[in-house]
Amino acid sequence: MTRATPAPTQLARDEEAGPGESGESGDPGERRLRYELIRQRLRGAIVEQRIEPGLVLLEGPVAKVFGTSRIPVRKAFELLHAEGLLCTFDGRGYLVARPGQAVQPQRLPLDARALGLEEGNATIHIPSESERIHDELEQTISIAMIFGRFQIDESAAMEHFNVNRVALREVLSRLVDRGLVDKSTYASWRVAALTARAVNQDFELLALLAPAALRESGPRLDRDMLADLRRRLHAPAAPQAQELLRLEQHLHGALLARHPNHKLVGMLQQCQMPWLIHSTFDRMFPQSPNPPLLENCRQVIDALWDGEYERAAQALQDYLAQARKRAQLQLKVLSVLPEAQLPAYLVRQS
């Protein structure tokens, strides 16, 4: 997934719009869309008097109604206040009132009806909401996998991310496709535990499918991409850890993705354990020595460049055999990591 880089003038306007907002993702256009939508809906409801004058508006409950985080709600409140539709008062939140209007603050439950909105139709669906959940959920689960077996509590996750069940399940399904989450028909969602067995099983599948996939995918690869990979792998200075990680990631992803059999590609994408161990290990212990696999990577890329796909497949087979040994060693080291504080929607199974 790529995000478009906003044009310079747009960036300047965004900077005017507000300070860097932690937790508020999506490109600047989408961020503006959210608070703008909230502003418009509340404005309409206030102007058409569908909201009780004096109603106290609070960020949290209003965010819940709209299905967003508090940040766009806060922005909408500020704009409505600037327009004179909301007032501050001697208490928390904003009053629905014009400046100087005499009203009693009404602290009522804030649901869709109180905000003059249609029941069941209030939630703002913006496609990148699920992207935001996806990234955070994926990262949290990648970490949790190290620490044992966990169930995912749907209700608690919905609460945590402030999304509805449909959006959550959509993201969880995508994580099932990536091998991070398990789901059998009637059982709950479970984090796929990072075990030596699970890693070995992924390598078993990779050994069977990846070289075969590379034979077919190789001829379809973009020459420019290959040229760039070659250049980086043969640079005089050995690649830095981050760089090496990105290069290796290609062997697990991009190089295999051009295979015409999408089911096959899907199965390969489910075999993420090897990659997860390596990238977690690399992140935690960046100073670890790692020369042998660099040579394996070079051999794969060189063979692809030379158009010798059988040789490339064999080189990938060799890489996988080495990577398997490495993964077993790395997994043991991960046992020293202190248990991370995990969110409430991950429930330890014992």
Added chain:
Amino acid sequence: MRKNMPELRVLGTSVTLTEAMRRRAEQDLGLRIRFEVLDGFDAQRQAVMRQDSFDLYDQWFHSLDCLWPTGALQPIDIGRLAHWDEVNALPKTGRITPQAALGAGCNPAMRLYVQADGTLGGTPASRISMLPLTHNADSFVYLPAAVPELFAQTEESWSWLLSPACRGRAALQADAAIGALDAALALQAGGDMRFGDISNLGLEEIDQMMALLLQRQESEQFRGFWGNYADAARLMIDAGVAIQSHWSPAIAHYRAAGLDYRLACPREGYRAWYGGLGISSQARGDTLDAAYRYLNWWQSGWPGAAMARQGYYISNPLRSREHLRASEWDYWYAGLPAAEDLRGTDGQVVIPRGSVRDGGSYEQRLGHIAVWNTVMDEHNYLVRQWATLLRRARPL
């Protein structure tokens, strides 16, 4: 301002890092030496995550599985080791004598030599991962008078640790690579479980073992889990523990408290471990030279004798024999009855005259190994599951 005397920082556990050792090393070597003493798991974690915090790592061979891949230690050049040729067959081949059975699990030989590709293995090479030093065959310690109906039997067994007769009076070592093995040996000995390879537990075996242990915990079998020998001693002296995992230095405390204790020679065999010294990958120049001097000092005779008085063997025993009285050598190594009262490193009597070491001689004990302390394939999973047991444990 340049320091004239380099300071060596040694990271390790209470197994070997005693004040007596530190002072003698400073005296003999003319160096300043600082010990950082942590429980095994914590020492391992610190070595991995703060690699600039130590010059020497004094720990078990099995912890190399968690350390070596991170590049925390540098290979040791055998050519700089003054007494390498005196190191006996046990760490080099995994057996004390050619006829001895190979214990299951991580015998140190498999992690001793640095191979051409930088990984560790048993094929001899010119560089090693750690200098093999102290080692022992551990079992459990118990108070015969506390549970006579069980403990009066002639054959001692690991199963006693989980016997209902010991409810509320049993304790285990807290490290998953050690205490969990004691528990596994106990479950197997008692017929509650049968493992495929006790030194390399599978996922279902771990789940089943943990379920059984949690059940036992519910019925209050365990008084506690300890990480150092001082806590171990306290549990037995003050907290009513009658049977527990054993670390040798605790016997001085038991003796001082007047406890009538016994070390078991279980019919199922011992749980063995091998310790050594590794050098930080960041040690250079004067520090590196000092590190090698410290390594060689450990094999120079006196340290091995001091360790013997704590119940540990050393990798080149004959040199330490010169620093032991005949009666000490006969008891600690030859398995003969103590011809006189024997004193520990603190000068107090630790072995009364007439005692015989459990299991007999060095060769007998190290030839009766059921399993080595091991970091298994599913070690990470075991550690996380084991943590549940520890979280629910009674405070020490």
